[in-house]
Amino acid sequence: DQQVKQNSPSLSVQEGRISILNCDYTNSMFDYFLWYKKYPAEGPTFLISISSIKDKNEDGRFTVFLNKSAKHLSLHIVPSQPGDSAVYFCAASGIGGGATNKLIFGTGTLLAVQP
Amino acid sequence: DTGVSQNPRHKITKRGQNVTFRCDPISEHNRLYWYRQTLGQGPEFLTYFQNEAQLEKSRLLSDRFSAERPKGSFSTLEIQRTEQGDSAMYLCASSDPSGTLDEKLFFGSGTQLSVL
Numbered sequence: 001d002q003q004v005k006q007n008s009p010s011l012s013v014q015e016g017r018i019s020i021l022n023c024d025y026t027n028s029m030f031d032y033f034l035w036y037k038k039y040p041a042e043g044p045t046f047l048i049s050i051s052s053i054k055d056k057n058e059d060g061r062f063t064v065f066l067n068k069s070a071k072h073l074s075l076h077i078v079p080s081q082p083g084d085s086a087v088y089f090c091a092a093s094g095i096g097g098g099a100t101n102k103l104i105f106g107t108g109t110l111l112a113v114q115p
Numbered sequence: 116d117t118g119v120s121q122n123p124r125h126k127i128t129k130r131g132q133n134v135t136f137r138c139d140p141i142s143e144h145n146r147l148y149w150y151r152q153t154l155g156q157g158p159e160f161l162t163y164f165q166n167e168a169q170l171e172k173s174r175l176l177s178d179r180f181s182a183e184r185p186k187g188s189f190s191t192l193e194i195q196r197t198e199q200g201d202s203a204m205y206l207c208a209s210s211d212p213s214g215t216l217d218e219k220l221f222f223g224s225g226t227q228l229s230v231l
Contacts, residue, residue: 034219042224044158093218102148107157108157
């Protein structure tokens with residue numbers, strides 16, 4: 001049962017353009033969402049997060065949007081840079097009410113930013 | 116280096132052998148997690164510790180797997196009688212939730228296990 005889904009295995013964008021990575025979840029008890037970035041042969045590194053009480057969080061070139069009614073979140077990267085090329089994982093967690101406090105990860109989206 | 120440290124980085128073993136991995140978390144972090152990642156998948160939760168107490172284990176963690184965190188510091192993950200299906204990247208992460216709701220995990224670089 002895949003509770004966090006990233007339906008696009010890969011995405012290619014031109015340098016300077018916007019990258020939009022999508023994530024869907026099924027468990028309505030999730031209330032905290034994170035994006036991690038992973039380079040080959042390294043562990044995932046935290047990028048940005050959002051709590052369910054917000055619908056947008058911005059950090060520099062990275063913005064995460066949350067649509068609770070649609071159980072959907074997205075990561076926007078503007079402008080995209082070649083160094084952003086990596087696998088991006090969406091993750092979710094929840095507290096109380098039977099939800100889990102451990103992170104549940106999606107399958108990842110490989111972003112390739114072309115110079 | 117104050118990040119999460121994992122050793123070894125790579126381990127090649129023959130089927131049936133036992134292997135042990137070590138994780139040193141960020142020193143002030145009281146939670147420690149083990150995840151496993153296979154090709155094309157996201158990290159999958161295996162188990163976690165709050166200080167020295169192992170609070171949850173995934174059903175992915177068969178009887179051949181055991182994890183410890185003596186004294187609430189470093190942790191070891193042992194796999195007995197390895198099988199080819201155990202080949203994966205084993206990731207350790209730590210966090211310090213300190214009562215906050217927004218718990219972020221900090222990951223190590225992982226141990227890549229290959230079972231021949």
